[in-house]
Amino acid sequence: MTVSTRSATSGTPVPGMFTLVLHTHLPWLAHHGRWPVGEEWLYQSWSACYLPLVRVLRRLAAEDRRNLITLGITPVVAAQLDDPYCLDGMEHWLTNWRLRAAEAAGTRDGDAAPGTASAPEAIRAFGAREYAEAQTELDEFAALWRHGGSPLLRALVDAGTVELLGGPLAHPFQPLLNPRLRDFALREGLADAGARFGHTPTGIWAPECAYAPGMERGYAAAGVGHFMVDGPSLHGDTALGRPVGDTDVVAFGRDLQVSYRVWSPKSGYPGHAAYRDFHTYHHGTGLKPARVTGRNVPSEDKAPYDPERADAAVDTHVADFVDMVRRRLTAESERIGRPAHVVAAFDTELFGHWWYEGPIWLERVLRALPAAGVQVGTLADARAAGYVGTPVELPPSSWGSGKDWQVWSGEQVADLVVLNAEVADTALSAVDKAMEQARSAVPLGAPIPRDPVADQILRETLLTLSSDWPFMVSKDSAADYARYRAHLHAHATREIAGALASGRREVAERLAAGWSRADGLFGALDARRLPPPC
Known part of the structure; x- marks a missing residue:
């Protein structure tokens, strides 16, 4: 892409407000494989993205910078960042990273061409830098993260640095979800966030930004006041949030002109020649020692990563982005005749995991925007300040390919659509029967005891219905793993429900306990809160 080199340091105020929204999500990966897909994905993201992002936000919070970003943390990510097994696994992963870096720093042999990223002298220099970075993260993890991510995120919310967005348990594609499960997943997800962070979110990032007409009424009933959609859902006019239907629930749309400046299907800052190349590995250590160099340069010919060159590119892209935001706010405000609102929204994992320099860019952008006169x-x-327009009727939509539901309901995943419907029906029937039996076993008016069997049925059902599995199949990204995971959780649901339905209560309890050892997330999930049948 062509990058503007105009200065973004002008402090002349521009009208309107800018909001940065980050959506943090990974599927439940603990106990379900390590490599090439599984826990490694979690630990890579944690190290490259979540640790640096929290570091940046803590620095900014220490300067009393407030209301900087809207940060979505899905319940399934929050669960993994707090899980003792995952915390131990993360410490082991960081230690292994340090060992791999030490090995790289001591490299003497190799047949790579001189001047390339895999040449011995380049690997030694890169290994020394990686070793120092790994040691820093190990020290930071031991000092700050050993009790989980929730205390750190709660402190950032308490400080007013971030607004937290919540979401439904296990990240289901809501438009295709049975309404009872949709309501249950959302309410339990909001409650989970409230318990972890001491704040129950009033806004959500709807999984995949997916919307179906009428969902706004469920949001209103659950206490959700605003949610994210993609720009085309608002017919391309994202200059203001819009109340949906006859409710006060506001949909905010992602501004694609601004968002695609950073990351788009075909271009964006991370592809710049100076940045670290995500796809090029050093085969001896698994480290990533190359810079992008050029889009058509083979991996073996990539140049060594140069931190100073990358740092200069970050400054260029910060200036370009700030200039873009200023111009967009000015143009949109003039177009609508009142101060406009511009929202840039991204997956959090872009910043650090996919784009190594992303956290540095974020910190500098969050400093540069106010200095350049951007609120x-x-x-x-934005909602409190009145950046809200007239009501709108939203179409069925998502932020996936085609901006419709095809990624999650198309021909490629037709079998998963059928599987999800069948599993949902099985689970609801089993839980309804369990609740009916529990009610009949206690005196009239007495509380029904919690049922760990029914809880685990719903837990496995929601994991089956995760939107990640059809997404990975449609995009042919670890599709076999995705199908395996969907069918594994479906099998768990059927197995426990089948034992319960046939009167083998002890067997159902044993099966539920066994599956819970692998899938024991969302410990507060309570089947008694499932909405009754209509």
């Missing part, structure tokens, strides 16, 4: 605020700030 920065959260979605909650």
